[in-house]
Amino acid sequence: MPNVTVIGCQWGDEGKGKIVDWLASKADIVVRFQGGHNAGHTIVLDKKTYKLSLLPSGIIRGKLSIIGNGVVVDPLALINEIDILKNQGLKITPELLKISYSATLILPYHQLIDVEREKQKGKNKIGTTGRGIGPAYEDKIGRRALRVCDLYDIENRKIFLNNAVLHHNITLKGLGKKLIKTSDINSLLDKVAPIIEPFVDDTVEIIHRENKKGKNILFEGAQGSLLDIDYGTYPYVTSSNTIAPQAAIGSGIGPSNIGYILGITKAYTTRVGNGPFPTELNDQIGEKIRKKGNEFGVVTGRKRRCGWLDSVLLKYAVKLSSINGIALTKLDVLDNFKEIKICVSYKLGDKIFKTLPTSAVLMNKVQPIYETLEGWNACTKGVESLNKLPKNALKYIKKIEKIIGIDISLLSTSPEREDTILIKDPFIK
Ligand code: GDP
Ligand code: IMO
Ligand code: MG
Numbered sequence: 042m043p044n045v046t047v048i049g050c051q052w053g054d055e056g057k058g059k060i061v062d063w064l065a066s067k068a069d070i071v072v073r074f075q076g077g078h079n080a081g082h083t084i085v086l087d088k089k090t091y092k093l094s095l096l097p098s099g100i101i102r103g104k105l106s107i108i109g110n111g112v113v114v115d116p117l118a119l120i121n122e123i124d125i126l127k128n129q130g131l132k133i134t135p136e137l138l139k140i141s142y143s144a145t146l147i148l149p150y151h152q153l154i155d156v157e158r159e160k161q162k163g164k165n166k167i168g169t170t171g172r173g174i175g176p177a178y179e180d181k182i183g184r185r186a187l188r189v190c191d192l193y194d195i196e197n198r199k200i201f202l203n204n205a206v207l208h209h210n211i212t213l214k215g216l217g218k219k220l221i222k223t224s225d226i227n228s229l230l231d232k233v234a235p236i237i238e239p240f241v242d243d244t245v246e247i248i249h250r251e252n253k254k255g256k257n258i259l260f261e262g263a264q265g266s267l268l269d270i271d272y273g274t275y276p277y278v279t280s281s282n283t284i285a286p287q288a289a290i291g292s293g294i295g296p297s298n299i300g301y302i303l304g305i306t307k308a309y310t311t312r313v314g315n316g317p318f319p320t321e322l323n324d325q326i327g328e329k330i331r332k333k334g335n336e337f338g339v340v341t342g343r344k345r346r347c348g349w350l351d352s353v354l355l356k357y358a359v360k361l362s363s364i365n366g367i368a369l370t371k372l373d374v375l376d377n378f379k380e381i382k383i384c385v386s387y388k389l390g391d392k393i394f395k396t397l398p399t400s401a402v403l404m405n406k407v408q409p410i411y412e413t414l415e416g417w418n419a420c421t422k423g424v425e426s427l428n429k430l431p432k433n434a435l436k437y438i439k440k441i442e443k444i445i446g447i448d449i450s451l452l453s454t455s456p457e458r459e460d461t462i463l464i465k466d467p468f469i470k
Pocket of ligand 2: 050052054055079080081138167168169170171172173174175237262263264268275278279280313314317401
């Protein structure tokens with residue numbers, strides 16, 4: 042059966058949650074495959090707003106929702122998010138939510154170290170979400186992480202925990218911080234383990250079994266391609282791979298079964314946290330985009346930096362993930378601009394860059410080269426088809442398609458589920 046993988050093509054917050062929710066009507070299962078509660082995915086439905094960080098967005102539609110092995114799970118954050126969503130009236134049962142027994146746990150020391158390290162870096166900080174994501178993935182690669190399955194193996198849990206605490210106390214001592222006690226973490230794990238246990242399962246088996254039965258799977262990416270640990274604007278990135286191949290690694294589906302790859306991009310660009318951003322607008326236009334687009338972080342409430350669409354980085358993201366089609370979001374935010382710009386290359390002195398500079402330092406120095414288009418000064422919210430769009434809005438879309446060489450499959454014109462124009466159904470070959 043056709044599967045679909047949703048990938049952010051910029052620096053995150055492209056509107057993945059809204060698009061995943063919309064597509065979830067056609068899917069049977071939604072799977073998260075990387076990241077953790079650094080993600081903030083917003084879904085607006087009947088004027089009610091749902092904010093998801095760890096739970097797959099399919100949970101809103103009551104679809105089987107899977108947290109795959111590639112995700113880092115903070116048990117307290119998970120329990121808290123389940124409670125909030127239940128209070129909002131959602132059903133979250135062990136039949137609907139499955140968590141991989143091999144997902145990595147984020148424990149309190151990860152968050153502590155994340156925050157302390159950022160403090161130490163001062164003005165060179167990455168601007169992380171402070172959720173412990175980096176230190177937890179480091180533990181995974183360092184082979185000292187505790188995983189969900191370890192919650193239920195008391196004997197080994199103690200051994201693993203001692204090992205991890207020993208390691209982290211060296212850092213904490215160096216930072217002049219209070220040391221962690223294994224017994225404190227153990228008591229916390231004793232408390233959370235039974236709450237999570239009903240949801241824990243062999244998600245690789247479930248995914249393969251259900252897919253074989255003909256169920257459609259939607260793989261929900263978090264963050265964005267330029268935050269990828271290998272391909273993003275390193276070191277100003279997150280600590281996981283955020284591009285399409287990770288859908289296979291982080292879920293166990295196998296690389297030829299991740300299906301149609303849908304890249305999500307805003308009609309402009311935003312970034313939250315530090316790092317290079319060639320098209321950033323530190324002026325009234327940037328402020329206007331922020332205001333109209335309500336560009337404030339879901340997780341940390343920070344102001345998102347705003348700028349024009351950058352086709353250089355979009356083309357890069359398309360390559361990295363073999364993107365098949367684009368979902369263009371937040372077109373409505375550009376409704377009232379006299380002119381709209383698209384960055385088509387960068388320059389530094391006499392040198393022109395048509396591809397991404399090779400380092401964040403270089404990327405910080407380049408200047409964008411723009412093509413300028415006329416704005417449309419009309420409302421696009423709720424427009425039902427492409428041919429009903431204002432002429433200049435359609436021109437903008439066609440221009441993007443031409444520059445990046447990929448067609449737009451979905452167009453979003455408001456946070457609401459229904460304000461979405463379908464051009465090519467990703468679930469139909
Ligand atoms: P995600 O992390 O990619 O899921 O995106 P976020 O939820 O962090 O940020 C996207 C924001 O834009 C959310 O507040 C959405 O409700 C909102 N949004 C999504 N699509 C549209 C759209 O087409 N127009 C407008 N105005 N807002 C949108
Ligand atoms: P969604 O899924 C936007 C950014 C942080 C910081 C960097 C590293 O909502 O698109 P981390 O806490 O991951 O170590 O922080 O990555 N970042 C995001 N920016 N959207 C996200 O997720 C992000 N997740 C992490 O701001 O710059
Ligand atoms: Mg977000």
